[in-house]
Amino acid sequence: MPERRPFVRLPTDVYPVNYGLCLKPDLIDFTFEGKLEAVVEVTQATTQIVMNCADIDIITASFAPEGGEEINATGFNYQNEDEKVTLSFPSALQKGSGTLKIDFVGELNDKMKGFYRSKYTTAAGDIRYAAVTQFEATDARRAFPCWDEPAIKATFDIALIVPKDRVALSNMNVIDRKPYPEDENLVEVKFATTPIMSTYLVAFVIGEYDYVESQSSDGVTVRVYTPVGKAEQGKFALEVATKTLPFYKDYFSVPYPLPKIDLIAIADFAAGAMENWGLVTYRETALLIDPKNSCSSSRQWVALVVGHELAHQWFGNLVTMEWWTHLWLNEGFASWIEYLCVDHCFPEYDIWTQFVSADYTRALDLDALEINLPIEVNVGHPSEVDEIFDAISYSKGASVIRMLHNYIGDEDFRKGMNAYLLKFQHKNASTEDLWDCLEQASGKPIAAVMGSWTKQMGFPIIVVDQEQQGDDRILKLSQKKFCASGPHNGEDCPSWMVPISVCTSEDPKCTKLNVLLDRPETTITLSGVASDQWIKINPGTVGFYRIQYSSSMLESLLPGVRDLSLQPVDRLGLQNDLFSLSRAGMISTVEVLKLMEAFVNEPNYTVWSDLSCNLGVLSSLLSHTDFHEEIQEFIRDLFTPIGLELGWDSKPGEGHLDALLRGLVLGKLGKAGHKPTLEEARRRFKEHVEGKQVLPADLRSPVYLTVLKHGDSATLDTMLKLHKQADMQEEKNRIERVLGAISAPDLIQKVLNFALSEEVRPQDTVSVIGGVAGSSKQGRKAAWKFVKDNWEELYNRYQGGFLISRLIKVTRKTKEDSFFESHPAPAAERTVQQCCENILLNAAWLKRDADDIHQYLLQRKAPPV
Secondary structure (H helix, E strand, O other): OOOOOOOOOOOOOEEEEEEEEEEEEEOOOOEEEEEEEEEEEEOOOEEEEEEEOOOEEEEEEEEEEOOOOOEEOOEEEEEOOOOEEEEEEEEEEOOEEEEEEEEEEEEOEOOOOEEEEEEEEOOOOOEEEEEEEEOOOOOHHHOOOEOOOOOOOEEEEEEEEEEOOOEEEEOOOEEEEEEOOOOOOEEEEEEOOOOOEOHHHOOEEEEOEEEEEEEOOOOOEEEEEEEOOOHHHHHHHHHHHHHHHHHHHHHHOOOOOOOEEEEEEEOOOOOOEEOOOOEEEEEHHHOOOOOOOOOHHHHHHHHHHHHHHHHHOOEOOOEEEOOHHHHHHHHHHHHHHHHHHHHHHOHHHOHHHHHHHHHHHHHHHHHOOOOOOOOOOOOOOHHHOHHHOOHHHHHHHHHHHHHHHHHHOHHHHHHHHHHHHHHHOOEEEOHHHHHHHHHHHHOOOHHHHHHHHHOOOOOEEEEEEEEEEOOEEEEEEEEEEEEOOEEOOOOOOOOOOEEEEEEEOOOOOOOOEEEEEOOOEEEEEEEOOOOOOOEEEOOOOOOOOEEEEOHHHHHHHHHHHHOOOOOHHHHHHHHHHHHHHHHOOOOOHHHHHHHHHHHHHOOOHHHHHHHHHHHHHHHHHHHHOOOHHHHHHHHHHHHHHHHHHHOOOOOOOOOHHHHHHHHHHHHHHHHOOOHHHHHHHHHHHHHHHOOOOOOOHHHHHHHHHHHHHOOOHHHHHHHHHHHHHOOOHHHHHHHHHHHHHOOOHHHHHHHHHHHOOOOOOHHHHHHHHHHHHOOOHHHHHHHHHHHHHOHHHHHHHHOOOHHHHHHHHHHOOOOOOOHHHHOOOHHHHHHHHHHHHHHHHHHHHHHHHHHHHHHHHHHHHOOOO
């Protein structure tokens, strides 16, 4: 790997105060013309101005000091590697204020970054293009020359020259719209001046859209823009947004500072969504909900993403991180508070339990790897930024903020947040600034505690033992670093400041004791705990650590799983910890299988979802053995009772979580080859395809998956036909994600070729290939070979952005491969190494436990002697 050039931030001798920017995109030739008139401040005399600029050609540039003569630049020196341009002037620009004028041209690229083009089809079937933006982290410089660093804030006056039949949007409201003198088909649209803000949050969209509109209770105009003819599908997001703005205003005690906010669905979009101030952009599937064709999990996803992006309007946009090093705080915070917001809007989602399964356990798994980064990473060159948009920034970030919020308490947390937002509004802040404000509000050692979680990798495993003395329960607690390969036994073991809480069977909902474990081990006494009571560490599964109980303590917790007296989130946490300990070789996998069988009365969707996930990992691990069928049988046995209880059709009075559980269970049974489920799925699929009885949206994924997994080429052709006919992106994605379940080698190849076809949007190719890789041993091999064979095209398509990391993560499953030695992918380097590490861990696990698992699965079925 070549050494990276040392990275240097922009010089500070000239900085922008206001950008006057006029852009004229050409939606036929895919180019744009731009005029920049920036009011700048020269802080010390200089003969050059250094700015960021990428894929832009400057035609002329000049500088006019306030009240002085205009000076033309004599040279433009592009440093393409560094994405900078140096404008040289024949004489020194003197200290003081002035106007920098630049005329330039650029390209509307198809890389989903900068100022780019997005393809859509009109109702009449014509293909057209919209011009849209995605600037985070460092792509504003592809739309106009600028000081493209988050700390260099300025105000923006934006004008767009566009075809008069198109919608033109930007961060602010339109203040003027007039005919463009040189062409009667064009209009010039002017927007109000923005507040002082970072370049990565600037946005504009030019295209054809419909919208629905509402007012939030605090007087902000909210609009959701949808593809033409689909305004109806914007209503759900509109409802969430109008409820959410007042919720945040109240939570932060700071009003939303702009007059309007637009949420808009963009056809080609690499991320899920982007929080541009006042004009939030989304993938269609993260914003649009159709009452008939959207499933419950899509509604929940839309609610979370809307909550996440709107939180950024305060936390990120009003107060911005000083540099990308603090990205984790921006994203971790929004990833935590999106749940708070959804819980406020939809208490029936039980969303905090889902957080534990979706974010917390995912972060623990990734964070246990050797090859890793702490949450807070020193970022130099912006090309390194893509690499930190991962589950560590988002999910571990959100998990430690949840732990912090719990440690401080809601009231002091809000007090500290409010102080932080008021102190730094319209400015930039670092992680430490937030800790200071929270420390002042709570009187607790926040910086010291949090530093141990953000500045070092990994997390501890808390080892617990107990003894009874009269009416007292003595607990021995110790901590050491948890590694996926087993506990860290080296000399220099890192340690954490761990907020620990304890509850007992007397009141499993209520914390009996809180302590801060700030050393390797400690002993605590719980008084008034009878010997027949069980003890649970980390109630609510809030602390970011794993727990290893002594076998007697674990034994006493099992009845709490069976009789459901342990809280759902704690039943989930207990099972997830044990599963992870078995993977690390600290207990036998058989112990986990025994625990899993105790979940036979489990009613909670999220608990089942986590169990299902872990069984999927096990099933995939055992696909290399000759007893793969036995684990399928175990899965069928475990899921059959709940499957029978739920049945296929929703009953009156059921809610969101019942719908999610039914889909999960039927999909699990169908995939594992449960005969009655498979037959019913085929029957309903046939009726659906023939148009006799349309499948409810919540049953589509499990049914599609089941019939494909046990299907032939006719089944695949039918699915591809449904894909072509689908009018809704959600339905297309639903099909794309399950196509990989098909099992014949020639059909697997057909699915992989389909992934790169015109039928699949570029951002969704990854999920088709991932579906193939995740479904079977043959699929994994074929997918990885396909990625290697098509590497050039895939790499160019994503330009080494974060989608390439995702692609590697889902396909790379074999060790013996030197592919990346000759195909470097800098943004995905760490992902590649983590994949190798996971492969080795799985091999060791299989070697260690395969025989025991096999024996257990056989004797489970043996008739009692």
